Amino acid sequence: MKQTILFTFLLAFLSIQPGMGQTASIKKGVITDSIPVGSEGTESMAVFLPRDFTMEKQWPVLFIFEKEGRGRQAIGMFQEAAEKEGFILAASNNVHDSIAIARNILLTNRMIDQLTGILPVNPKRMYTGGFGTGGQLASLVPVFLPKLAGTIVCGAALPTLEVLNDKKPFYFIGIVGKRDFNYPALRKTMDELDRKKFPNHLYVFDGGNEWPPKPYLEKAFQLLTVQAMEDGIIPRDESFLRQSYDYQLIEIRQQLQQNQLLNAYSQMEDLTQAYGKLIEMDSLKDETRRLKKDSRYRAQRREEKNTFFQETLRREDYEFYLEEDIATYNYNNLGWWKFQMETLDKLEQKDSDQSRDMAARLRGYINAYIEDYIMIVSREENVDEEALLLLQMLKTITEPGDPQYYLAVISQSAKLDDYGTALFYLEELLKTGYREKEVLYNLEHTALLRITPEFNRIIAEYFKDARYEIIEE
Structure with missing residues (x-):
């Protein structure tokens, strides 16, 4: 189906006819959602055009990935930077x-085919980007679609390093918080x-x-x-x-002042790689x-290597004991997990x-690992109720400030007719300061639990009154 564009300078929007009578308008400076992809009408995308967009030149494009397919939300996080750049x-x-x-x-x-067919995209300046799980997918796409020149993760x-092809390198830019559990893996990436001579920057x-x-x-x-200029x-x-x-040097100066020498050194090396063929960098090379x-840098490097080693051992312990506990329904090991959090x-x-x-x-x-486990168990055709309950209990230990897991344990325990456990976690939840009374009286699987004297006695203690009268025998 032939695709056409009508550009109206007065209204500053694009009118697109993707096919089969479907039309969409892409307005500059805002996110346009639900633009049809293909002729079937079952797929769509969101698009953002900078305010100074014109059909008279070719533009770079970043294809963004979001784990739940929420295009508008994914674009929103990159929008300001994309507008500026x-x-x-x-x-x-x-x-x-x-x-x-x-x-x-x-x-x-x-x-990609749809967008490049309706907008003047530079075919050599197409990239991917994303956060978290979406970032993992974004890092893999250039491996399978070599027409993409790089990624911002x-x-x-990168989920697996084995997929990298030395003959088809792409630019990998990683951004990560130093307290993010993905930080060691990204360093390894x-x-x-x-080693594979891929241009990269962290x-x-x-x-x-x-x-x-x-x-x-x-x-x-x-x-x-900069890479496009170099090429x-x-x-x-x-x-x-x-x-x-x-602009890039500002952060390096700040890191040096704050004695964050490892990150400063990494940035120096990456900047030399990025700008070295375009501008004179002798002073930065000397400083590097x-x-x-x-001696301070060397000490920090030794400390980080030791920290990563200790961290790896702890992670392996977490993985081993979690799998063992779930396989054997080992509720007795909850104390060990509490000790680990302490x-x-x-x-x-x-x-x-x-x-x-x-x-x-x-x-x-450990929180992300347990959450993944909960998702896997919950999606099984025959849900392992005991395993799910244990995982929810673990989350009340590893993330005690989140009430959803206490509520899940109360509901799941009541479903299994274990009212003693449900009442225990009800009181533990209320001790954290939780005060959503209506939520407690509408929890799934708790119809019989809610009318018991024990349940209402706990509610009355923390809320001054209960929905049902407490009759003492």
């Missing part, structure tokens, strides 16, 4: 982490990319498993533009290069060599930044 954004509403990678690749390819590492910010601050996304977009895809812009380089010999509490009180960061990463890791 002049990138088109697009995201499929059908790509999802629950479907096979092969199907996701096919969906992505159709989205936030809070995730970067080391492997270095930004580390002060945070956990969360979206990075906007400046990091802006810098990532700038690196993609001769777009004209060299001396003013842009100098301003971009100076001096830092490498600095150990992390102590680590977070230490003076060492490395110890505190490791504790935060380990806490994030």
